[in-house]
Amino acid sequence: MTGTTWRDHAACRTEDPDLFFPLGTDGTWALQIEQAKDVCRRCPVAEACLTYASAHHVSDGIFGGLTSWERRSIERRKARGRCEPEYPHPATSLAEALERRTTPTDDGHLLWTGVSHVSFHGQRYTGARASFLLAHGREPVGIVRRTCTTRGCVHGEHIADQEMRDTEDVCGSRKGYHRHRARGEDACEACRIANTQEGRRLRATGSTKAAA
Template identity: 40%
Template structure:
C-alpha cells in the first residue's frame, strides 16, 4: 500500500467497525451529529479532510468531521487564496502576509492567516498540516492552543466540540485540561484506557452530547 493511502487503515470509522451508511447521513441533523462524534478524536482526521479537499470529494458524507457544504467552503477559500497569490505575483506586487507565511512575525499572525470561520463558531485550518516557525514544528491545534493560552500544551491537543479538525481555541484542550473527572475529556480518557467510566464523567459526556445537538458545539458557554 502506498504512503498516500496508509492513513485509511487508522481511520476511526474503519477501526471501530462503523457501518459505512453512518458516515453518509444526508441532511438528518442527529445522524450528522453522530457521524461527527465518530470523527472526533480520530487520529487521521486531518489526513481524511485533506484527501477530501484535494480529491474534490465535496458532495457526500462526513469527511474529517465536515459536511459537504463545509468542505466546499474550505475548498473555495483555498482557491481564493491561491488565485490571489497568483494575481499578486503576476502583478509584481507584494503578496498578502497571510499568503506569505515566512513573513509572519508571530504564531498569532500564522493562526489568523490560516483559519476560516465555519458555522456555529467552529474554525477550520486552511494551511499545511505541519508548519515550521522560528525553527519549531507545529500542528494547527498546537498553534491555536499556544496563541490562546499563552503556554505550550501538556501532551496532545484534541478537539472537544465533536467537529474533527476544528481549531477554535474554545473547542480544544490539552491532556492537562481534559483529564479531570467530571468532564467529557475525563470520559474519553476512561474510554481510551479501557477503565470503568465514573458517574461524573458519564454525566458530563451526556450533557456535552445534549449541548452538541442543541447548539452545534459540546462546549459549555459560561454564564
C-alpha cells in the first residue's frame, strides 16, 4: 500500500483537520479528543494511519484513534517488549482477543493499547463493546462510555451503556453528575463531559453539527 492509498479511505477526509490536533487534554479539549476518536473508530484505515504515524514519528495530533501521548506510551511499552507480539494463532475467546489489546494499570484500570477494533471469529468489536459484553453478559444498548476518568480505559466495570446511564446514576451520565452535586462534591471528568454533551445536544435540538 502506498502512502496515499490509505488516505483516500480515511474517515477524516471530510472533517475539519483541526479536530485532530487538540491543544490540550482536559475540559473542552477532552471533548474534542473524544469527538476525533469517534471518527477514527469508524475509520477503515485506522491501522494504516497508526502505522504511518509510528513510522514517521509523528509527535502531534490524533492518528489511528490514538493521541500523541498514547502513541508514545505504546512506543515505550514496545521498547520494553510489552506490546502486542505477532500471535501465531487467532484468539480462542473474546476475552483473549481483548487481553491482547489491553494492558492493566497498577491502579486498577485496563488500557486499550490496540487500534480501533478487536477481531474475534470474523466479528469486529470496539474495545469498550468487547469489554462490556464480557463484564455484563449482554450486548450494550446505545453508546458505551467510560465511567472512570482514565483515558483509554476499557475496564468492564468502568464502562456503562445508555441503558445504565438512563436508569442508574453511574459516572459518565447526567444522573451521575447530579449525584455528585447532591453530595456536594466536584463532578468527575466523565460526568462533567456527559453533562456538557447532554446540554449541548439539548440546545442543538437534535443536531450536533456545529461550526468548529
